[in-house]
Amino acid sequence: MGKFIIKRVLVTIPVLLGMIFLIFFMLNVVPGDPLTVMMKEHLNEDVLENLRANMHLDDPFLVRYVRYVWDALHGDLGMSWKLNRSVTNLIATAFPYTLKLAIAAALFSWVMGIPIGIVSAVKKNSLIDHLSMGLSLFGVSMPVFWIALILQETFKNILPISGLSTWQSYILPTIVLGWSSAGRIARLTRSNLLEVMRNDYIRTARSKGLSPLRVITGHALKNALIPVITVMAIQIASLLSGAVITETIFSIPGVGRLAVDAINKRDMPLLQGTVIFTAVLIIAGNLLADVLYSVVDPRIRVE
Amino acid sequence: MKSKKDVYSAEVAQEMLEAEAEIQTSEGVFKSILTMFRRNKAALLGLIVIVIILLMAFFAPVVCRWNPTEIRLSEIKKGPSAEHWFGTDELGRDVFARVVYGSRVSLMIGFVPSIISLVLGTLLGLAAGFLGKKVDAVIMRLADVVLAFPSLLLAMVVMYTLGTSILNLFIALSIIDWAGTARIVRAQTLSLKEKEFVEAARSMGVSRWKIVFRHILPNCLPNLIVLFTLNIPGSIMWESSLSFLGVGTQPPDSSWGLMVSQGKEFAYMCPWLILAPGLAILVTVMAFNFLGDGLRDAIDPYMKT
Amino acid sequence: MQENTLLRVKGLYTSFASDGRKDRATAVNGVDLTIPRRKTVGLVGESGCGKSVTALSIMGLLADNGRVDAGKALFNGEDLLALSDREMRKIRGNRISMIFQEPMTSLNPVLTVGRQISEALRLHSDISSREAKQKCIEILDKVGIPEPEKRFVCYPHQLSGGLRQRVMIGMAMVLKPDLLIADEPTTALDVSIEAQILRLMRGLQEEEGTSILMITHNLGVVAEICDEVYVMYAGEVVERADVFTLFRECAHPYTRGLMASLPRMRAKGEKLYNIRGTVPNLRAMPAGCRFSPRCDFACEKCRREKPPLEDLGNGHLCRCFFPEKGGDTL
Numbered sequence: 001m002g003k004f005i006i007k008r009v010l011v012t013i014p015v016l017l018g019m020i021f022l023i024f025f026m027l028n029v030v031p032g033d034p035l036t037v038m039m040k041e042h043l044n045e046d047v048l049e050n051l052r053a054n055m056h057l058d059d060p061f062l063v064r065y066v067r068y069v070w071d072a073l074h075g076d077l078g079m080s081w082k083l084n085r086s087v088t089n090l091i092a093t094a095f096p097y098t099l100k101l102a103i104a105a106a107l108f109s110w111v112m113g114i115p116i117g118i119v120s121a122v123k124k125n126s127l128i129d130h131l132s133m134g135l136s137l138f139g140v141s142m143p144v145f146w147i148a149l150i151l152q153e154t155f156k157n158i159l160p161i162s163g164l165s166t167w168q169s170y171i172l173p174t175i176v177l178g179w180s181s182a183g184r185i186a187r188l189t190r191s192n193l194l195e196v197m198r199n200d201y202i203r204t205a206r207s208k209g210l211s212p213l214r215v216i217t218g219h220a221l222k223n224a225l226i227p228v229i230t231v232m233a234i235q236i237a238s239l240l241s242g243a244v245i246t247e248t249i250f251s252i253p254g255v256g257r258l259a260v261d262a263i264n265k266r267d268m269p270l271l272q273g274t275v276i277f278t279a280v281l282i283i284a285g286n287l288l289a290d291v292l293y294s295v296v297d298p299r300i301r302v303e
Numbered sequence: 304m305k306s307k308k309d310v311y312s313a314e315v316a317q318e319m320l321e322a323e324a325e326i327q328t329s330e331g332v333f334k335s336i337l338t339m340f341r342r343n344k345a346a347l348l349g350l351i352v353i354v355i356i357l358l359m360a361f362f363a364p365v366v367c368r369w370n371p372t373e374i375r376l377s378e379i380k381k382g383p384s385a386e387h388w389f390g391t392d393e394l395g396r397d398v399f400a401r402v403v404y405g406s407r408v409s410l411m412i413g414f415v416p417s418i419i420s421l422v423l424g425t426l427l428g429l430a431a432g433f434l435g436k437k438v439d440a441v442i443m444r445l446a447d448v449v450l451a452f453p454s455l456l457l458a459m460v461v462m463y464t465l466g467t468s469i470l471n472l473f474i475a476l477s478i479i480d481w482a483g484t485a486r487i488v489r490a491q492t493l494s495l496k497e498k499e500f501v502e503a504a505r506s507m508g509v510s511r512w513k514i515v516f517r518h519i520l521p522n523c524l525p526n527l528i529v530l531f532t533l534n535i536p537g538s539i540m541w542e543s544s545l546s547f548l549g550v551g552t553q554p555p556d557s558s559w560g561l562m563v564s565q566g567k568e569f570a571y572m573c574p575w576l577i578l579a580p581g582l583a584i585l586v587t588v589m590a591f592n593f594l595g596d597g598l599r600d601a602i603d604p605y606m607k608t
Numbered sequence: 609m610q611e612n613t614l615l616r617v618k619g620l621y622t623s624f625a626s627d628g629r630k631d632r633a634t635a636v637n638g639v640d641l642t643i644p645r646r647k648t649v650g651l652v653g654e655s656g657c658g659k660s661v662t663a664l665s666i667m668g669l670l671a672d673n674g675r676v677d678a679g680k681a682l683f684n685g686e687d688l689l690a691l692s693d694r695e696m697r698k699i700r701g702n703r704i705s706m707i708f709q710e711p712m713t714s715l716n717p718v719l720t721v722g723r724q725i726s727e728a729l730r731l732h733s734d735i736s737s738r739e740a741k742q743k744c745i746e747i748l749d750k751v752g753i754p755e756p757e758k759r760f761v762c763y764p765h766q767l768s769g770g771l772r773q774r775v776m777i778g779m780a781m782v783l784k785p786d787l788l789i790a791d792e793p794t795t796a797l798d799v800s801i802e803a804q805i806l807r808l809m810r811g812l813q814e815e816e817g818t819s820i821l822m823i824t825h826n827l828g829v830v831a832e833i834c835d836e837v838y839v840m841y842a843g844e845v846v847e848r849a850d851v852f853t854l855f856r857e858c859a860h861p862y863t864r865g866l867m868a869s870l871p872r873m874r875a876k877g878e879k880l881y882n883i884r885g886t887v888p889n890l891r892a893m894p895a896g897c898r899f900s901p902r903c904d905f906a907c908e909k910c911r912r913e914k915p916p917l918e919d920l921g922n923g924h925l926c927r928c929f930f931p932e933k934g935g936d937t938l
Contacts, residue, residue, distance in 0.1 A: 206716045209732065
């Protein structure tokens with residue numbers, strides 16, 4: 001298994017470099033460097049020229065890319081153009097908020113999604129099944145910002161609608177962010193469980209005299225939930241994407257909010273840093289899901 | 304050893320049967336889609352809703368009594384009535400008309416990037432699967448990179464770089480979707496490449512491109528239809544999110560996402576300003592999801608999200 | 609006789625619903641079956657004749673679309689088909705256990721062998737996990753699995769097909785059931801392994817006094833292990849006899865066809881007999897004798913009237929108007 005993990009990590013490296021390259025390329029072909037953007041009126045051409053050389057802004061693109069990766073490896077993502085702080089510092093301040101929110105939303109989606117999926121599978125084609133599957137499709141089809149606004153308007157007299165200070169203030173953002181993930185997990189749990197229940201070994205388990213509940217918890221669930229683990233990786237991606245909107249609406253000073261601010265203020269290094277940081281998290285999530293998969297499924301473990 | 308051989312040959316027979324089932328004729332696919340619509344009422348409903356929405360978008364001037372851009376200061380922020388079905392906005396414009404006309408932008412942004420990414424993803428997937436080696440490696444690593452991104456942030460970066468315009472929205476959203484399509488087409492190309500009829504065609508000296516477009520592409524079509532159907536609601540959602548954040552559709556154009564964004568300041572006093580366009584998104588996206596799910600079950604019961 | 613009977617199935621009817629159809633397909637059509645204590649009874653027929661469905665009906669393990677429409681299954685005098693789910697669960701896996709055809713897929717891939725065997729033990733008897741483990745290792749040893757302590761923590765995919773079927777048998781026998789239902793237990797195995805497995809079952813039966821209902825399409829297996837045989841065709845019993853009578857003087861044309869299609873040592877070049885046609889569709893059963901369309905000897909009466917199951921003497925039953933008593937098999 002150690003081999004498998006090492007191999008899996010090695011495959012990740014080119015993806016990581018390619019990803020940084022893509023972002024760096026897109027953001028650095030924009031005409032106008034920071035000096036020109038910020039100081040045009042205040043400095044004359046000669047001074048600008050000098051400063052530019054000092055800041056290595058005239059170096060060839062590839063040189064700048066390699067330097068950026070090198071610095072990033074050392075935890076340096078450059079300086080924000082507008083906030084006069086290092087991007088690393090800004091992200092470090094913001095990330096705990098995003099992380100707390102994402103964890104809360106992930107927990108919400110699992111606690112909601114898995115039991116609903118199980119009940120729907122057990123009571124297949126019943127009213128409960130149709131209702132919960134309809135509801136989950138509803139969840140997947142609903143724009144995040146829309147449900148956020150509606151919940152805010154509905155509960156604004158009962159619950160906090162901005163920031164992440166008290167536990168109550170977690171409630172609305174968590175529901176908003178976890179809602180569609182919960183729907184996806186419920187649907188996946190249901191379809192996997194139904195598929196697993198068709199297997200011969202389920203009949204074997206029933207032939208032992210196990211109750212329907214124990215057949216599901218003891219025999220079917222583990223098999224059915226193994227593929228759900230891979231969804232975790234996708235879930236991380238969608239939670240972090242969703243966090244951009246959720247944080248904006250609920251005024252949570254997280255990484256997603258930082259990215260939106262960076263766009264609105266045209267703060268290139270900050271945008272670059274937040275996007276790359278988020279993408280690295282997603283790649284790490286994929287990696288984690290694969291490793292978890294190999295731990296849970298004995299069939300992969302021996303290979 | 305007799306029985307083992309029997310088991311073995313039974314397995315081979317099973318595999319051959321599955322292979323046959325995989326390569327459905329277009330007639331067979333058509334038939335199974337028809338059966339699906341008869342059984343799966345949700346998919347049928349989805350299709351009907353989509354057709355209605357498309358017709359409304361197309362015949363917008365006939366459907367709407369009011370001009371969506373006409374500012375009438377006497378009619379500001381009126382609630383829903385027989386006159387104005389979805390009420391009026393802060394400038395006295397008819398919200399129903401704005402939603403109907405807004406569907407033109409939202410639907411266009413649903414369809415165009417899905418078509419672009421379908422064509423792009425198919426071509427790249429075919430190239431990767433059929434040419435193999437270096438081409439395959441380069442295309443697939445690129446797809447990995449794109450798939451590793453949070454889609455919304457990637458689209459935001461593209462919009463930041465290129466600037467906000469409808470054309471750039473098409474580009475940003477196409478970049479999100481092509482990678483998934485390419486992966487699936489590549490996987491199918493690889494498995495089809497090994498099939499007897501492709502081998503046979505090759506042994507008869509049929510040219511490579513003919514094999515790709517005559518034999519492999521048609522067999523990918525059913526899955527492509529499903530992907531296309533499910534990419535459309537995705538694009539509509541991304542556009543609405545981008546517009547909400549201010550980097551999508553720009554006024555004077557109007558899309559559903561932008562309408563929600565503009566209405567949010569008045570959400571408490573005039574909830575219809577965000578309810579109407581939001582419901583439009585919800586209904587449209589759900590209709591496409593119902594249809595896509597149904598098509599997927601009909602075409603390939605084993606392909607899962 | 610009565611106290612010698614372990615299970616008596618009377619007039620069993622089982623049907624299935626299928627997608628989008630109102631009418632149900634009857635897979636088992638009035639089957640009577642008697643299993644004496646300490647005996648092995650064979651249930652023979654082509655695939656689709658209803659033999660597995662009969663077994664699953666007795667066990668209460670029919671798929672969701674299946675239903676027992678009528679009949680009784682008296683097990684030690686108690687009607688299994690009238691029991692509640694809860695009561696049936698106490699018997700299932702405890703007094704009656706079952707092994708299935710595919711040892712590859714009948715074991716849960718993500719649970720260890722030991723866990724899967726001890727599960728039934730701990731469910732039906734009140735013992736500690738240590739005792740359960742001890743018993744599991746004993747039964748693994750008994751079914752001829754080398755190094756049972758090591759295998760206890762193995763996952764199914766780490767074992768060969770033969771070993772997996774031994775695990776299945778161990779799992780079914782660990783509670784010393786009164787009745788073991790074996791649904792084609794050797795079909796998926798090598799012939800050499802098949803003989804070993806049958807010998808193992810025979811040995812366990814003698815030791816524990818278990819009755820076996822052996823479901824198979826293989827007359828070789830019947831000859832090897834069964835005391836009595838029921839032959840089923842299209843959801844009905846067409847012949848019943850003890851194993852010697854059956855092989856010496858089977859009376860129903862279908863049974864004779866089965867016998868004749870067995871490969872045997874015979875003159876070179878002689879063609880293997882083949883019963884013509886195929887098993888009839890459950891929804892379109894022929895009128896009269898269900899075998900008549902495929903029977904070489906069918907006459908007008910056969911196509912019109914349904915023959916009763918008649919006793920030819922000594923409990924040899926046959927559902928045919930023209931049973932061929934004592935004749936050579938074709």
